[in-house]
Amino acid sequence: MPLSAIYFDLDGTLVDSEHLHAVSWNKVLAMFDLHFSEAEFCQQFAGKPTLEAAKVLVEEHQLSLSASALAKKKHTVFAEISKLHLPALLPGAKALLAWCREQGVKVALVTGSAKEEAHSILTGHDLAKYFDVIFTRDDVEQPKPHPEPYLRAIAHFSLTASSGLAVEDTVTGSSSAKSAELYTVVVPNKYSLSADFSHADDRCSSLFDVQALIASKL
Structure with a gap:
């Protein structure tokens, strides 16, 4: 099916x-004398919504x-830092x-970030205009790895x-x-x-490769 x-x-x-998320977490956790290297943070928390990471911490x-108060502090810090040091697009x-968009397909953003965090990046890079719909952590009951975020976008x-x-x-x-x-x-x-990405259907080394893959399936 196309x-x-x-x-x-x-x-x-x-x-x-990911670097900015690690920096933001370290600023918040400094009050507890905790510190993570970027590698430690990414290996343990990359892909996890902030609230879920906060629960673990x-x-x-x-x-x-x-956990909710800790997550709120991190959301605020990330939004503030990203306005001053906008992370680069890949x-x-x-x-x-x-x-x-030019191909005429629907385009959705499905992120585990809170709305406040995603907004700072989307605004800074003027990305919102490319999406037909945006789902953040705040829009779902059960975040990734649960399928709800994607099921909502599909629906x-x-x-x-x-x-x-x-x-x-x-x-x-x-x-x-x-x-x-x-x-x-x-x-x-x-x-x-x-x-271990053995569950995935395909693996690409860059977004340029992703474009070629999508083109082959249109």
């Missing part, structure tokens, strides 16, 4: 923002703050989004999963897309290169 919709993740897939380190990201378009393709960079995200029965393409980031 593709009718493309579903994109944001962090690590379209924008190189509160439990593992017995923090004197609720090579080919904007061109790929524009090209998808929004009144399409079947078999007519869609998802692009992800982590096991958390690709598991969500695959569980929603989407054709799932992974473009691993430098921290997920060695992850």
Whole structure:
């Protein structure tokens, strides 16, 4: 079946923002004398929504703050920092989004980031105009790796999963897309290169390769 919709993740897939997420977490966790290297952060939390990461941190380190309060602080810090130090788009990201629009397919953003975090990046790079719909962590009850985020996006378009393709960079995200029965393409980031993506349908080394793959399926 020809593709009718493309579903994109944001962090690590379209924008190189994992470093900024690590910096934001470290600023928040400094009050508890906790610090993670970027590699440690990405290996443990890349792809996980902020609230879910906060729950792990509160439990593992017995923090004197609720997970929701910790997550809210991180959302605020990330939004503030990203306005001053906007993370770069990954090579080919904007061109790929524009090209998808030109093909006449539906384009959705399905991100585990909170609305506040995603908004700062979408605004900074003027990306919102490329998407027909945007689903953030705030729009779902059960975040990735649960399939709900993608199922909601599919339902929004009144399409079947078999007519869609998802692009992800982590096991958390690709598991969500695959569980929603989407054709799932992974473009691993430098921290997920060695992850087990055996559940995915295809693997690309760049967004340029993703464009070629999509073109072959239109």
